[in-house]
Amino acid sequence: MSDFSQIDAVMDRSPVIPVLVVHDVAQARPLAEALVAGGLSTLEVTLRTPCALDVISEMSKVEGALVGAGTVLNAEQFEQSVKAGAKFVVSPGLTTSLVEASRAQNVPLLPGIANAGDIMRGLDMGLRRFKFFPAVANGGIPSLKSLSSVFSSLGVRFCPTGGITEQNYKDWLALDSVACVGGSWLTAGNATPEMVKQRAKAITG
Ligand code: 3PG
Numbered sequence: 001m002s003d004f005s006q007i008d009a010v011m012d013r014s015p016v017i018p019v020l021v022v023h024d025v026a027q028a029r030p031l032a033e034a035l036v037a038g039g040l041s042t043l044e045v046t047l048r049t050p051c052a053l054d055v056i057s058e059m060s061k062v063e064g065a066l067v068g069a070g071t072v073l074n075a076e077q078f079e080q081s082v083k084a085g086a087k088f089v090v091s092p093g094l095t096t097s098l099v100e101a102s103r104a105q106n107v108p109l110l111p112g113i114a115n116a117g118d119i120m121r122g123l124d125m126g127l128r129r130f131k132f133f134p135a136v137a138n139g140g141i142p143s144l145k146s147l148s149s150v151f152s153s154l155g156v157r158f159c160p161t162g163g164i165t166e167q168n169y170k171d172w173l174a175l176d177s178v179a180c181v182g183g184s185w186l187t188a189g190n191a192t193p194e195m196v197k198q199r200a201k202a203i204t205g
Helices: 005-011 025-037 052-060 075-084 096-105 116-124 140-154 169-173 193-204
Strands: 016-020 042-046 066-070 089-091 109-113 129-132 157-160 181-183
Touching: 005 109, 005 129, 005 157, 025 052, 025 193, 042 052, 052 066, 052 075, 066 075, 075 089, 075 096, 089 096, 096 109, 109 116, 116 129, 116 140, 140 157, 140 169, 157 181, 169 181
Parallel strands: 016 042, 016 181, 042 066, 066 089, 089 109, 109 129, 129 157
Antiparallel strands: none
């Protein structure tokens, strides 16, 4: 197994990672169950709502779900997320303190990058897996293709998020350097668990 086996296990588990902004902890389990039933079981719960840590705990009880924390901005939030049950952590940007927290707690981190300099700082820290964020606003597929061609010999792999939709996710997944994509469209628009399950099934077949 490569040094990146922990984060690869997260990125390769499913082509689409639902990015979840959950406002009511009562919705956590039905939502996670719907996504798992639809075949999408790698779940990123963003720390953008007051109940997010409780949502991570609740979703972690759902059989088959691999629950991580997103929008993690610092080491303290990293630790809180892991205590709540997060098995991976996603951040919008790359910082030394997050990389150190990931190594100290042996929990994989998928840090955001937006340009070549960010990737090079990540490489200096021994990283090869990144979230490309915000993917569409940051130049979209042509931008990631250009970045990928520069770093392809190093085996760098990406999870684009930010502006990924039902309409464009397959185009992103067609890139060699893209392991998976993340997006909030699966649960957008007050979707019921049944709607979420159907949207997931539309991806997983
Ligand atoms: C993220 O946190 O990864 C993004 O905000 C998700 O972006 P989206 O809402 O455009 O899918």
